Amino acid sequence: GAVVSQHPSRVICKSGTSVKIECRSLDFQATTMFWYRQFPKKSLMLMATSNEGSKATYEQGVEKDKFLINHASLTLSTLTVTSAHPEDSSFYICSAKGGQGSYNSPLHFGNGTRLTVT
Amino acid sequence: SQKIEQNSEALNIQEGKTATLTCNYTNYSPAYLQWYRQDPGRGPVFLLLIRENEKEKRKERLKVTFDTTLKQSLFHITASQPADSATYLCALALTGANNLFFGTGTRLTVIP
Numbered sequence A: 001g002a003v004v005s006q007h008p009s010r011v012i013c014k015s016g017t018s019v020k021i022e023c024r025s026l027d028f029q030a031t032t033m034f035w036y037r038q039f040p041k042k043s044l045m046l047m048a049t050s051n052e053g054s055k056a057t058y059e060q061g062v063e064k065d066k067f068l069i070n071h072a073s074l075t076l077s078t079l080t081v082t083s084a085h086p087e088d089s090s091f092y093i094c095s096a097k098g099g100q101g102s103y104n105s106p107l108h109f110g111n112g113t114r115l116t117v118t
Numbered sequence B: 001s002q003k004i005e006q007n008s009e010a011l012n013i014q015e016g017k018t019a020t021l022t023c024n025y026t027n028y029s030p031a032y033l034q035w036y037r038q039d040p041g042r043g044p045v046f047l048l049l050i051r052e053n054e055k056e057k058r059k060e061r062l063k064v065t066f067d068t069t070l071k072q073s074l075f076h077i078t079a080s081q082p083a084d085s086a087t088y089l090c091a092l093a094l095t096g097a098n099n100l101f102f103g104t105g106t107r108l109t110v111i112p
Helices: none
Strands: A004-007 A010-013 A019-025 A030-038 A044-051 A067-073 A076-081 A090-098 A113-117 B003-006 B010-014 B019-026 B032-038 B045-051 B056-059 B062-067 B072-077 B086-093 B106-111
Touching (some): A019 A030, A019 A090, A030 A076, A044 A067, A076 A090, B003 B086, B019 B086, B032 B062, B032 B072, B045 B056, B072 B086
Parallel strands (some): A010 A113, B010 B106
Antiparallel strands (some): A030 A044, A030 A090, A067 A076, B086 B106
């Protein structure tokens, strides 16, 4: 149980284009989803927290107009990297907590999306 | 400033030995601590959770300790196997907070 599916797993795009990454909870309802970015040999960096039906909360230093997050349903959150540039190339990972999950519930992660901007 | 440090970036051990990974934190008062495993190109997978009032937790070959005085957690894998090779991440959570704060991870390699 508690499977999170993230798509696509890899994407290559040209500079200036936008890329959408989907994160779905397959067998549970995710009231809260988190989007992380991970650089090689670095920790997971939280970008934003999204709650179903409300605006995402972005971490300091993360441009909300650059990284658009939509959590329109209890099973789907999307991250759109707008006007991508090479410095946006990274590994993006989503995670989710179940509806009954309390603050100490473990996170269920997707398998990540490797974004390369050329 | 707040920090979460995992003892070494990489750790190599011989198959069958016990691997011990360390997670030290400063300027946090975590309510609980979690350990995750991450394989290359994949998302982390939850392994164990330990609360601030617990000293030790076990799950099969895994054991976690939590010392809030030392501000340290130790993660042990006994009878290690090559399949245990992965990056292991510790993560802290504060009371009532929804998100976790992750360490940089330790890449464990178990040599046959």
